[in-house]
Every structure is written in C-alpha cells, then in structure tokens.
Amino acid sequence: MTQQRIEQPTEPQAGQRWRPGALEIFVVVMVVIVIFREQISSLLSGAAIGAATTIFVSIVVQALPFLVLGVALSAVIATYVPASFWQRALPKRQSLAVPVAGAAGAILPGCECASVPVASGLMSRGVAPAAALTFLLAAPAINPIVVISTLVAFPGQPEFALARFVASLSAAVIVGWIWLRIGKSDWIKIPNRPHLAGASRFETFRNNVAHDFLHAGGFLVLGALAAAALNVVVPPTIMDSVAGSAILSILAMAALAVILCLCSEADAFVAASFTSFSPTSKLVFLVVGPMVDLKLIALQGGTFGRKFTTRFAPLTFVVAISAAVIAGTVLL
Amino acid sequence: MNREIQSILLILIGTATLRISLGDIFLRYVKPAMQPYLIISGAILLILGIWALVDVVRTAPPKAKEALQGDPDSSDTDTDHGHSHGLSYMAWMLVLPVVAILVVAPPALGAFSAGRNNATVTAKADGIYSALPPGDPVDVGVTSFASRAIWDDGKTLDGREVAMTGFVTPNPDGGWWLTRLSMSCCAADALVTKVQVLDPPAEAADTWVRVVGTWTPGGGTKDDRAIPLVKASSVQQIQAPKNTYE
Numbered sequence: 001m002t003q004q005r006i007e008q009p010t011e012p013q014a015g016q017r018w019r020p021g022a023l024e025i026f027v028v029v030m031v032v033i034v035i036f037r038e039q040i041s042s043l044l045s046g047a048a049i050g051a052a053t054t055i056f057v058s059i060v061v062q063a064l065p066f067l068v069l070g071v072a073l074s075a076v077i078a079t080y081v082p083a084s085f086w087q088r089a090l091p092k093r094q095s096l097a098v099p100v101a102g103a104a105g106a107i108l109p110g111c112e113c114a115s116v117p118v119a120s121g122l123m124s125r126g127v128a129p130a131a132a133l134t135f136l137l138a139a140p141a142i143n144p145i146v147v148i149s150t151l152v153a154f155p156g157q158p159e160f161a162l163a164r165f166v167a168s169l170s171a172a173v174i175v176g177w178i179w180l181r182i183g184k185s186d187w188i189k190i191p192n193r194p195h196l197a198g199a200s201r202f203e204t205f206r207n208n209v210a211h212d213f214l215h216a217g218g219f220l221v222l223g224a225l226a227a228a229a230l231n232v233v234v235p236p237t238i239m240d241s242v243a244g245s246a247i248l249s250i251l252a253m254a255a256l257a258v259i260l261c262l263c264s265e266a267d268a269f270v271a272a273s274f275t276s277f278s279p280t281s282k283l284v285f286l287v288v289g290p291m292v293d294l295k296l297i298a299l300q301g302g303t304f305g306r307k308f309t310t311r312f313a314p315l316t317f318v319v320a321i322s323a324a325v326i327a328g329t330v331l332l
Numbered sequence: 333m334n335r336e337i338q339s340i341l342l343i344l345i346g347t348a349t350l351r352i353s354l355g356d357i358f359l360r361y362v363k364p365a366m367q368p369y370l371i372i373s374g375a376i377l378l379i380l381g382i383w384a385l386v387d388v389v390r391t392a393p394p395k396a397k398e399a400l401q402g403d404p405d406s407s408d409t410d411t412d413h414g415h416s417h418g419l420s421y422m423a424w425m426l427v428l429p430v431v432a433i434l435v436v437a438p439p440a441l442g443a444f445s446a447g448r449n450n451a452t453v454t455a456k457a458d459g460i461y462s463a464l465p466p467g468d469p470v471d472v473g474v475t476s477f478a479s480r481a482i483w484d485d486g487k488t489l490d491g492r493e494v495a496m497t498g499f500v501t502p503n504p505d506g507g508w509w510l511t512r513l514s515m516s517c518c519a520a521d522a523l524v525t526k527v528q529v530l531d532p533p534a535e536a537a538d539t540w541v542r543v544v545g546t547w548t549p550g551g552g553t554k555d556d557r558a559i560p561l562v563k564a565s566s567v568q569q570i571q572a573p574k575n576t577y578e
Contacts, residue, residue, distance in 0.1 A: 023336045029427070037435045044436050047444040054438040055520050058361035060429040062518035064349060065369035068376055149516070155457035210380045214338055217345070218422035221429055231520065236449050266517030273452040273523055275556050302422055 048232050056228035059261055059295065063113040063220055068209075070114030071216060074121030075208035079201055083126045094128045098176035101131035102169055105138030111263045112140035112290050113220060116299045117212055123190045130183060134176030137316060140264040140290040141168035150286065153268035159331050160268075160283070167287045167327035171320045178315060189305035219302030223295025227261040230294075234259065243276040253281040254321050257289035258297075264290035280328030287324035292317045333423055335388045341426050342381030348433040349374030359575040360440035362518045440576040441519050443501040443537040446511045451526040453556050455483040468493040469544045474512035475525045475578050481560035482553050489547035494562070496527070497542050497570060500535040507532055509559065510543050512578045522577065530563045540572045 033040065044053045090097040108115060119136035123129055140146065147161050154160040191212075199207070239256065242248040253274070262270055267289045271282040292313050301309035352358040353370035362370070432438065453475070461484040464470045472480075472494045480488050501511040509526035513519075528551065529543060545564035552558030 022334055026337050026340070033431055033435060040431070041436050044432075044438065050438055051441060051444045053432055053436060054360065054441055057429060057432050057438055058519035061349070061352070061358065061361045061370065061433075062366070062520075064345075065366065065373040068373035072376075152457060153516075155455065155459075206380060206383065209376075210338065210342055210384055213377065213380075214333075214341060214423040214426065218425040221425035222422065225425075225428065227520070240450075260520065262521050263517040266515075266521040269516040269523065270521050272454065273450075273556070275452075 052228045052232040055231050056224050059224040059227055060221060062263060063111065063224070063295070064217075066111040066113040067117070067216060067220060068213060070117040071209050071212040073108075073114070074117035074212060075205045077118065077121035078124050078208055079205040081125065086122065086125055086127045090127065090131060094130060094180055095177065097128055097131040098134045098180060099173045101127075101135040102138040102173045102176065105135050105140075105169075105172065106142050106144065108135075108139040108143055111265065112293075112296050113216075113299065115139040116296070116303055117216055120191050120212075120303045123188075128180075129185075129188050129190070130176045130180040133179055133312070134172045137172035137175055137291050138169055141165075141172070141287065146264050146268075146290070149265050150268040153272045160279070160286075163283055163324075163327045163331040164268075164286045166331065167283060167320075167323040168290070170327075171287060171291065171316070171323035174323065175312075175316050175319050178319070179312075186307070187305075187311060188308045191303060216299055216302060219298040220295055223261060223293070223298035226294045226298070227259060230259045239274065240276065243274075246278060246281075249277050249281040250284050250321065250325065253277060253285040254288045254317070257285045258293050258317075260289070261293040261295045262289055278328075279332040280325055283328040283332060284321055284324040287327075288317065288320045291320050333421065335384065338423070339381045339384035339388060341423065341430075342377050342384060344381075344430045344434075345426055346374050346376070346378030346381055348430045350378065352433055352437070356574045357437055359577070360438070360519070363515060363577075364575060441513055441522055442499055442576075443511065445522065446499075446501040446509070446513065446524045446526065447504075447537075449524045450557055451478075451509075451559050452523045453478040453482050453525055453558065453560075455479065455556075459483070461488050463488055464492055464494075469495040471495050473578050474498045474510060474527055475514055477547070477562070478525050478527055478560050481547055481551060482555065482558045485553050486547050486549060486560075491546075493544065493546055493565070495542060495544045496562070497540065497573065498527070499572070499576070500537055500539045500541060501526065502537050503528065508535060508537075510541065510562070513576070514578045519577075525578070526559050528559050528561050529567070530561055532564055533567050535567070535569070540570050542568045542570050544568075 044050060090100055105115070108118065115136045118139075119132040122132040122135065142165050147165060150161040150164055151158060239252060242252045253271075257267070260267075260270070267286060271285045274282060274285070297309055297313050300312065304312075349370055352361070353367055353374055358367060358370055456479055461480050464472065470492060472489075474496050477489065477494060477496055480486060496510060498510040498512045501509045503509050507529060510529050511527075512525050513522040514525065515522045529545070530548060532543075535541060543562060543564050544566045545562045548561040548563045551560035
C-alpha cells in the first residue's frame, strides 16, 4: 500500500478514520447494477441503442485479445529485452532509425490496439520517440495480414494493396521525420516501467501487463463508446451525397475512417463496399483508418498524454491524407 | 484507483470475456475464428486479477521495501519519475463493457442496422460460379444467392428451387427483404446483403425465416447495390441460427 500513497497523495490512508473509499463505492455500484439489471437491460434494448450497444461490445471484444498481446509484448520489451539491444538493432542516426522502425512494422501481425503499448514499451527502453511512433503508425497498416486482406477485398486490383502499402509506410516515415524535427520532449509522456525493489523479473512483468492493460483498456473503451454512438447517429446515406465531389469524397472517407474505428484487417472490405467513391478516396480511408481513429486517439492520449495526442493526431491525419492522395493519383 | 479495485476489474473483465467466449455469445460480436484468442486473453486477465488480489491480501501491512524504484538493470538510460504507476480514473471505463456483457449481452445486429445501410454484394474473387449441388430445393446462403444473381446473371440459379435463411428487414417501399449480415472482423464492419421477397406473407422485423423459392430476373445485375429478387413458394419462421452472420 506504500506504493499507492506515493502515487495518489490525496487519497486518505488506510487505517485512519473510516471513510467510504473507492472499493466501497465500487461494491455499491456493482450491487446496484445487479439489482437493476432488468431495467438496465430494457433501457438498452431499443433499436438504435441496442445496435450501438452491440457495436460498442463488438469493438471492445474484438480489440481485447490484441490489446492483451500488445501489453504483453510491451512488458516483455520493458522487462526482458535489455536497452542495449535496441541501441544495436536500430541505426545510431535517428533519421535512419525512423525508416528502419517503419519497415519493422511489417512484422507485428496485429491491429492498431497492439502497436500503441508496444511503441510505449520501446520508448521506455530508450528507443527514440520518432522511431517508435513510426513503428506505431506503420505496423497496423503494412503487416502481411493486412496486405493479404486488402488483396482479397479488391479482387483483380493488386495495385490497391500496393498503393496502401506504399502510402502507409511513407506517411509513417514522414510523420516520424517531422516529429524528429519539431517534436519536443515535453510533448510526450514516456511511460516508465516502475519496478518494485525485491520483485522478480516475472513479478515486474506481471504487474506491467496488469497495469498497462487496465490503463489502455479504459481509453479503448472510451474510443469504442464514441465510435458506437457516432455509428448509430450519423446516417450512412450521408456518404452517398458527397460521392460525386472529388475533394468532399476524400474528406468524407477520411472522416469516416476516424469515426468507424475498424480493425485494419477488416477495413478493406468496408472500403470496397463504397462503390460510388473514387479509388483515391477509398485509399484515403485505408491509409487514415489504421493511423487515426477515435479509439486510437483515446489510446494514444491515455498512453502518451493529451499534449501529445492533440499534436500527433492532426499531424498524422494530414500527412496520411496527402500520402494517400499522391499514391492514389500515381498508382490507381 | 487502488490495487484491490484494479485486481477486481481484471477479474471481472476476464470473467466477462470467458463468459461469452466459452459459449456461443461471442458469435454476436466477432468472427468464430476469434474464439481461442478470446479464451486465452480472458484466462490471462482472470489469472492476473486473482494473482494481484492475492498480492494485495498478502501484503496488507505496508512494507517499506515496496517503495518505487527505477529498473535497476537500466538505471543509466531510464528517466524515471516514479509517478506513472498510479492508474487514472479512466480505468473505471472498463466497468462499462463488463456491465454490457454480463448484464445486457446485446443481441447480434439485425434489421435496424440492415435497414440503415445499403446492401452491398461483392463479386466472387475468381468470378467463377460453380453449379449448385443437385436436389431441389437446394440450400444457398443469402450472400451466395445475391452474388450469383448479380454478378453471374443468375445463370447458376435459373430453373432451380433454392432455400435460404435470413432475417426480415422491412422495405419502406413495401414487403420485406430477406437479410443477412456478414462480418470480416467484428460487427462494426458488418456488410448487408438483401434479397427482395416477392409477394411475401407479412412478417415482423428481425423474424428469422427460411424462404423456399425461385430466382426471378429484374433486380439488376453487375451493380453491387442491386437487390436481387426471389419468388417465394414458402416462408417458414425458424429459430435464429447460432451464428447469425454469414
């Protein structure tokens, strides 16, 4: 309990005068939920709210294994891989480390939820933020599973998978280079991995996984909630009205990618379904989605701080759209 | 957030994940292939939570040696401040999916979502539509039926009696669509396939039915927003399948 007092000095210390603490409130809340479960159930069973609840649960359930994988990998990096490994693995010059980290994104076969904790684990081990961020952006967009699913979603048009790969990797590397130039160290809260003295490596690993999961999970839930609400509130037919305009359709597809929070392994199928949209605007959807969406913004904000996400998300959004438009014009 | 609640939240999330993945409930939200990953991650979270709770109970009297310190292996590179281990209030948000799963367990998406979204029928990747197996009526998926009707001019359907299962989505222009949703990762990316049933009996939205009938030209071809037509000879109410997505 010493630990807790250090972190939250305002919280009353155990053993003093009794006051309802977080645990008591928590128990009361859970009991109330159990008592009123019928009412809660019926409240959430209307057509629109029911669909939103299903989408909310779906996004959380789908992301959960990837988040567990991500925090576990991150804890392995923080606990078992010595910092010196990364100094050897990545080029000394940071401007070179950025593209190397981007290309390394191809080996993490996971969704974007896994790459955020992994990037934070890399940073806590001394990897330059710009390189770790490039990895974070590239991994969900260029890994083999995503490339294959893009090939399947656009049968007979392998140029789509190629354009997606090229645009995503270049956007990730460009964002990394920009961050290298303009990024300030106080914009980013590099999560440290505290270590209980006397704790074994495995205990540290276990505590890191538990802590990171709860922390990132809370933000993931926030993002999923926003996505589910918007999914039901925004009428899908609004998209059809902008399909005819080149610029509007690109912006609309970019905004939709942010709202829908699709898994990068599935978004190609949804993009393919927007048949009335230009190939370039579909590509924008595929490049923006894995890099900027509501659940990612929430996850990144939770992991690296609000100062970070208010700069990083808009920067990535603009670079991703530009890279996709250029790649789309040249390759599609 | 203190360590007791952290461990209880982990136990709850782990339990909720196992609760849906050890039965069929998870099929409402994600693909069947996700099952092993959900079971593994649910079990990991549950074990972590129980373990952390045991820690809390064991170390109830505060011990000075638990003071936070930087990782001794990398004291030269780490810039430890010793503050980030405290969990923000945001972790409380995890109560929401637990409640949604354990208390509500929302149903799979149905007529509401299908009615809002355009039907989308994609062509088969290789463009080759093999003949349906012999015997009438022959069971066909709604998406397969629609793809054959739209992208192969119904050649493999012509003259055959087909049986399809799906749910009812009311068509604002009259009658209803036999509907099926298909997902590639989770319900958030579900695509809609609709088949207009000609001269159908009245059915309520979200009713699951088995329609036996014959393909009728006129729904449009080579257009992924086309909605093919089926002339029903019988419509029978059925139980919803375990996996409502195709």
